[in-house]
Amino acid sequence: MFKLNLKIALRNLWKNRGITAINVGGLAIALAAFILVTMYFTYETSFDKSNPNYENIYVVGRIYPEFKTNYTSPPFAKAIKQNFPEVELAGITKGGFFELVIKKDKNTVFAKNFMQADYNAAKILNLKPNNGLEKPAGDVEGLSYLSSENMKALFPNKKDNKPEMVGIGASNSGITSRIDGGIKKDLHSNIIFDGISIRNELGKGENYGYNNYTTYIQVKPGADIGNLEQKITNLYRAELLKGETDKKTIEEIKNVSTFLDPLSNLHLRPKAGNDAPYKILIALSVLGTLILVIACINFTNLSIAQATKRAKEVGVKKVMGAYRFQLTSQFLVEIFMQCFSATILALILAELILPNFNNLFQLNLSIWHIDNPLFWQLPLVLLSITLIAGIYPAMVLSGFKPSLVLKGNFSTSKQSSWLRNGLLVFQFSVAVIFIIGLFIINSQLKYMRSQDLGFTANQVVYIKNIMLFNKPEVFEPVRERFLKIPGVKLATVATDVPNGAENGSNGYTTNGLQANIDFVDVDFDYFETLDIKLKDGRFFSSSFKTDTANAAVINESAVAKYGLKNPVGKTIRGCNIDYKIVGVAKDFKAQGFESAIQPTIYAIKNPCGNYKTQIMLKIEENKMADALIALKAQWPEINPKDGEDFRYEFLDELYGKLFKKQEQLQSVFFAAALLTIFIAVLGLFAFAKYITNGRIKEIAVRKILGASDVQIFKLINRSFFIMVIVANLISWPVAYILTKKWLETFAYRIDLPLLPFVSSALITITLTVITVSIQAKKAVKANPVDALKYE
Structure with missing residues (x-):
């Protein structure tokens, strides 16, 4: 039985290879985009997860009435550790002020960020030199390490972990320093450095006025973070009030508070920073999902449209004793075969597109590595799209009544017609949102490039x-x-x-x-x-x-x-x-x-x-x-x-x-708009072909009764034209809300223009009329006798 069903499936797919190609091709393109977005999402949301204490590490920041900042003073970390038993470790780091030139013989490296960290911070951040993390012997002298890449550049033939003396600055400067070894730099971390100096204590002798350090704490699992945050605020105010007598200053200190920002927040949405990267990531994820959804809709629409061609087969099988469950399984297997083919093709497309994607986002993502979660995500996606795209068509196909279809009544229900039309409207609604979004992003970027900055950076x-x-x-x-x-x-x-x-x-x-x-x-x-x-x-x-x-x-x-x-x-x-x-x-x-x-x-x-x-x-x-x-x-x-x-x-x-992030978003929206339009038009093309073929006899009769070619074109285009207008009316409010929210992330922005909304309607209507008319042309130009000679 399985062998027979497989033969029938392959025969049907080959017989309708045009529709099959559209189904598989559209789904493969959408899946390729989804794969890339999934890889990017996984990468962006997994920063610092290699740290074993990832869930329990927080940055301590300050809140003033005018601003928030992650910068704190050196004594604060020590005070937190001494006063709160739920804090296991507290440490501080300080970024480098300039790019250090480090030399050894004829080799030179440029350390753009030579970070400083105390020993506790190194433990919290899981900083591991190649020869192991050691506690510095003295309070003043620390241990200095270069990233493994810089060590290899300076000492290409070094085999041991012994310290080395290097020159700092010019060859004749006479400034030397000791490098105690290399340290592996985690490229997938917010803790960025080319070199690091680890000391027992940083900022010794500096008071609460020196706010140019970053304080990290590691709390015990299960600690009440909200309560700890309030206690740290009270401690900070108490420390600032020590020795203070000025009433006005005392009142101002009472308005100062602190916050705890999880390590997981630092990359995408820091409390004291810009959350634009997080919003862009969410936007990309939604785009990737929507592209896949409209491809599944295409699949569903075309499968339902093809239902009448399988009606007799279903009727005969039911008469021969086949159960609906067996028929549903058969059609799901056929759909799975198409989805599986689309998945293989999608992986090939994703591999071809990946270099350009990496270049756009300045990444080094790879599909073919053993730790890629895509290898367990993709089978789930394949199963999901098979069910999403196939379950309804399979139920429709398996639900035909033998007594009707064997008499020649092959039409699907009005409910199916409404569903097909509704899905087509949804596809074009998504496409319109992307088009409007692209136009508004372009307008904002043009505004940013043309506005007077108040200073001149040229020359x-x-x-x-x-x-x-x-x-x-x-x-x-x-x-x-x-x-x-x-x-x-x-x-x-x-x-x-x-x-x-x-x-x-x-x-x-x-x-x-x-x-x-x-x-x-x-x-x-x-x-x-x-x-x-x-x-x-x-x-x-x-x-x-x-x-x-x-x-x-x-x-x-x-x-x-x-x-x-x-x-x-x-x-x-x-x-x-x-x-x-x-x-x-x-x-x-x-x-x-x-x-x-x-x-x-x-x-x-x-x-x-x-x-x-x-x-x-x-x-x-x-x-x-x-x-x-x-x-x-x-x-x-x-x-x-x-x-x-x-x-x-x-x-x-x-x-x-x-402007880099917004230019990336512009490029992604451009690709997304093209993809959604392409997939929607692809579906429309096949759907229009199905509708036109189903009305061949009606068109022939109308021509015999004197209808002109223009009238026939208007008749066929009318329902599609109405659907596209409805899609625009639905999508405009959604696009308005989304683009308005995006523009609000800018302090200086354009007023929301009307032109993108009008342009999106003109583009989608024009594409619809052209696509449907191409399909209708064959039916309009056909000889009515050919359609009616057997009646």
């Missing part, structure tokens, strides 16, 4: 450097050397460049109001180099000696924050300095379009600030190449610590990376 070169230029007199001779190079118009140095990174923040008081605002420590010509516009007053100038002592420039957002009127000349106090406001800079989008411009103060002197290491040069466009060649040649003399290692990036390219 600004950012030079990487390890020298510290906190004092203007140290940078001045360097600036003079820069300006002697033809084409270099301006030179400056600062703690930060406008590339989307967060600035430091601190408490400043003016106009009777104390608030935490961002600070950027700069040098002369900072605003001029970036072409930032002046709103009021003046920028820093070497003509005013006090500018290096207590002058400050604030931006428009800071003026609004403090409610200042005529701010120039007023005093703002922070870091134990009374700054005189000499100017107001116009706001500029240093953090991109997703974050609102932060109130910011700029000063040349800031005892509580970071190191000024970020050099920026404004170079004439037509002299850029020559200027860079000259800079590289003169760099050992200009900056002896960096010597021969001249490294630079263009600021406009750095800033352009802020």
